[in-house]
Amino acid sequence: MTRKIKFRVWNGVEFIYTENYPFPMEVYGICEDKKWDENCQQFTGLKDKNGQDIYEGDIYNLEGWGNNPYYCFYYDGLYWNRKGNQPLEEFLSNYVYINKSSRHDLRFHIDYILVIGNIFENPELLNE
16 A cells, blocks of 8 residues: 655645645745745654544644643654654654664554644644
8 A cells, every 4th residue: 555645735824735746836835935844744644543644743642641742743764753842852862863762653653643733723732
C-alpha cells in the first residue's frame, strides 16, 4: 500500500488542502510573505483512532497516557511525538541523538492517538 501524498497550507485564517503537486498557484500565493516550512504541512499517511488524517503540526493526546498533549513533527525521516511545550533542542538531545528511540516515532503509538487540534488553530493546547 502506498501513502497518499497530501498537504495542507495555513493561510492565516484556515487551511487549504491539496493533493496536487506541483502545488496550485493559490497555495504558492499563501506562502509568498511567510516561511514555506512553517505553513505547509504534509499528511503522515496515518490516521488517528477515529480515522482522522494526521498531519504535521497536529496536536493529539495518547489515550490512556494522561492528558499530556503531543504534536507531530517531521525530523530525520520520521514523524515524531513531541510533548507540548518541550523545546526542540531538548527533545532532540534526549530522544533522537542519545537514544535513537523509536518509542517516539508516531507509528509506535498509532492505536492511542486522538487528534484534538493543531498548532495554528489551537496553540493553547500545547501549554496545558
